[in-house]
Amino acid sequence: VRNSLISGNETIKMALTIAVGGRVWRKFFKTFPFRSNSALKRFPTCRANGRLYSTSSDVVLVRKDEESGIATVRMNNPPVNSLNPTLMVALRSCFEELEKDKTCRALILTSQKPKVFSAGLDILQLYQKSPDHVAQFWEKVQDMWLALYGSRLITMAAINGHCPAAGCLLGLACDYRIMAEGNFRIGLNETQLDLVAPFWLRQTMIDVIGYRQAEMALMIGALYPSDKALQLGLVDKLAPIEDVQTVAEEEVKNWLKIPDQARAITKMASRKPLLDELRRRKQEDIQTFRDETTRESVQKSIQQYLEKLKAKK
């Protein structure tokens, strides 16, 4: 599925879409339904408030520049932006709101707290929790990823600090990654917690850095310093930590010179197979995550990992 890119029918649909001119975006969204409107209603939305969007919980801060159409989305869940249900629902909701906003053309995802972009999934949500809790938690991870990876917008990760595991998942879902120089790490270290990255996360890693490097990185759960990440292509550019946001804005401005429609259709042509595959296998993926995570041996590994984190101090 992954290698077939896009089927003949879909190519014809896309060509027709391009041909119909004025109605192009309506057709485009029909061809590539990015989100479910019914699902939107179930989640708190980031409300447009002049130039500043804000979620009800303020774990996500959004500022949109009306002139350029660039929105900066800041994760604000101290101390380390661990992805708990509140943050994930707010992020998803925010991505979906920006998607609907016709004047928005790009989003920059970053952390309100420099030095940590995101510490990945909130490990406490995976420890000694019921299978149902873990299953619901995982669905939030999937939905957040689907909204970001399937976005029509230019998506840029301004990685201003550490970026392990699901932090890296967020970065990989973006179109381009700028990371802070220095002693910050990025990677998919799931195996270190006795966890296995799901197929869609593995695939995005392969798509970004190539099969051999991804296979190795995933097996050993590697966390790379930013210069090594640049060398591998895991990130696209480095900048001093204080300049990451400015460099991201400059990069977005280059991307804005490309017509939105052609760029978004091209992006979807390469991402649609993986999006579709996850949508199709969503329940199976949830069950696997639930069963794996609640296994006794995995719980033991998570406990030890948590103890190691605490002992760091």
Ligand SMILES: CCCCC/C=C\CCCC/C=C/C(=O)SCCNC(=O)CCNC(=O)[C@H](O)C(C)(C)COP(=O)(O)OP(=O)(O)OC[C@H]1O[C@@H](n2cnc3c(N)ncnc32)[C@H](O)[C@@H]1OP(=O)(O)O
């Ligand atoms: C086919 C089978 C399929 C099965 C599928 C199974 C699994 C799928 C995997 C899914 C993919 C994603 C997985 C994950 O994301 S797991 C999370 C992995 N994250 C990490 O390993 C990062 C851990 N954290 C750190 O390394 C550091 O905290 C840091 C990010 C480098 C920041 O360091 P520093 O600024 O020094 O902060 P502290 O370490 O002192 O942390 C401050 C407090 O925050 C707590 N903390 C840190 N990370 C987390 C976390 N991820 N979740 C919850 N809590 C976290 C830490 O314990 C400190 O708490 P305290 O102040 O109360 O001591």
